[in-house]
Amino acid sequence: xxxxxxxxxxxxxxxxxxxxxxxxxxxxxxxxLGLPDGGRRRLSGDAPxxxxxxxxxxxHAGGDHGRFGRCRxxxxxxxxxxxxxGVIATAGCCGMVAAAFDHRRAGVVAFVVSGAVxxxxxxxxxxxxxxxxxxxxxxxxxxRRGTPGPxxxxxxxxxxxxxxxxGRSRTTVVLALGLLVFFLFAGLEISASQWLASYAxxxxxxxxxxxxxxxxxxxxxxxxxxxxxxxxxxxxxxxPSRGGGPRASSRAPRSCGRR
Amino acid sequence: MSPLxxxxxxxxxxxxxxGVFPALAAMTPLRIGEARAHHPIALQVSAGMxxxxxxxxxxxxLIIHSGLVVVGPTLLGLGLPVxxxxxxxxxxxxxxx
Numbered sequence: 084x085x086x087x088x089x090x091x092x093x094x095x096x097x098x099x100x101x102x103x104x105x106x107x108x109x110x111x112x113x114x115x116l117g118l119p120d121g122g123r124r125r126l127s128g129d130a131p132x133x134x135x136x137x138x139x140x141x142x143h144a145g146g147d148h149g150r151f152g153r154c155r156x157x158x159x160x161x162x163x164x165x166x167x168x169g170v171i172a173t174a175g176c177c178g179m180v181a182a183a184f185d186h187r188r189a190g191v192v193a194f195v196v197s198g199a200v201x202x203x204x205x206x207x208x209x210x211x212x213x214x215x216x217x218x219x220x221x222x223x224x225x226x227r228r229g230t231p232g233p234x235x236x237x238x239x240x241x242x243x244x245x246x247x248x249x250g251r252s253r254t255t256v257v258l259a260l261g262l263l264v265f266f267l268f269a270g271l272e273i274s275a276s277q278w279l280a281s282y283a284x285x286x287x288x289x290x291x292x293x294x295x296x297x298x299x300x301x302x303x304x305x306x307x308x309x310x311x312x313x314x315x316x317x318x319x320x321x322x323p324s325r326g327g328g329p330r331a332s333s334r335a336p337r338s339c340g341r342r
Numbered sequence: 343m344s345p346l347x348x349x350x351x352x353x354x355x356x357x358x359x360x361g362v363f364p365a366l367a368a369m370t371p372l373r374i375g376e377a378r379a380h381h382p383i384a385l386q387v388s389a390g391m392x393x394x395x396x397x398x399x400x401x402x403x404l405i406i407h408s409g410l411v412v413v414g415p416t417l418l419g420l421g422l423p424v425x426x427x428x429x430x431x432x433x434x435x436x437x438x439x
Contacts, residue, residue, distance in 0.1 A: 269390030270397025308360035
């Protein structure tokens with residue numbers, strides 16, 4: 084999700100400019116939201132018993148809800164969930180590092196900075212909303228940069244409806260299972276991250292610095308993997324999968340994004 | 343178990359899990375269609391955050407009663423139903439590539 088991918092030629096009119104602005108604002112919002120997240124993660128490490136109640140407040144869950152809802156809305160990169168998660172994780176790591184330097188002052192500066200970036204994000208979104216009124220039809224989703232030519236290569240899979248022919252009960256079960264998978268998996272991942280510091284400190288006998296390094300390593304590894312994850316559209320590539328030309332080979336997945 | 347082995351285990355857990363969450367979110371449109379995927383994805387992420395809160399707190403309660411030794415077995419015990427639910431989901435709503 085390099086910034087170059089967000090560049091739009093100037094001659095495409097106001098709709099493209101609005102869409103570009105929306106993309107930028109969305110990405111920076113992910114960074115804004117991830118930065119204090121990392122700071123809170125680091126600062127609450129001293130009181131792990133309070134961590135889940137503190138970090139996972141309903142307000143914070145609402146922020147997560149919004150940020151991934153917006154992830155789907157990043158117009159020019161609609162499939163880069165891994166990239167967006169990487170942006171959040173990178174910002175979170177930066178927040179952790181910043182909070183580590185603020186340890187002696189009990190995180191006052193970190194929380195002030197956290198509040199400042201949150202307020203900045205709110206103001207930017209309000210400004211965007213006042214400038215581009217809701218109700219105006221959003222610009223049509225354009226293709227990614229570097230994929231010139233007719234938009235027929237990945238569009239058919241998008242247009243199809245995999246749920247056609249499903250009964251109501253099957254749809255309900257699929258949605259419920261999806262929620263269950265997310266509930267359990269995120270619970271596993273977040274629990275591992277949250278209790279890692281306590282486990283390293285009190286079970287493995289590491290020093291406070293060692294436990295902090297472990298916690299940082301956890302999120303640094305998450306960040307590295309998510310940033311390096313491939314793009315999803317290769318999943319929907321209907322062309323030849325083996326030796327199908329330069330476009331097929333250049334967009335082949337490297338590791339994940341397929342199961 | 344030596345501390346180094348535990349740390350390596352956590353690292354392996356991290357690296358192997360890191361891509362799963364965004365991949366699950368990215369595959370939802372392939373399961374249920376692009377047009378109707380927006381709200382389910384938001385709900386899924388909300389469910390994930392609720393799971394993070396609830397399961398972390400539950401593990402905390404277990405730790406109070408039994409100590410930090412329960413962390414590993416609990417995480418392993420969580421992985422099994424995730425695998426089962428994911429396999430069932432794949433069968434009911436296969437990814438349309």
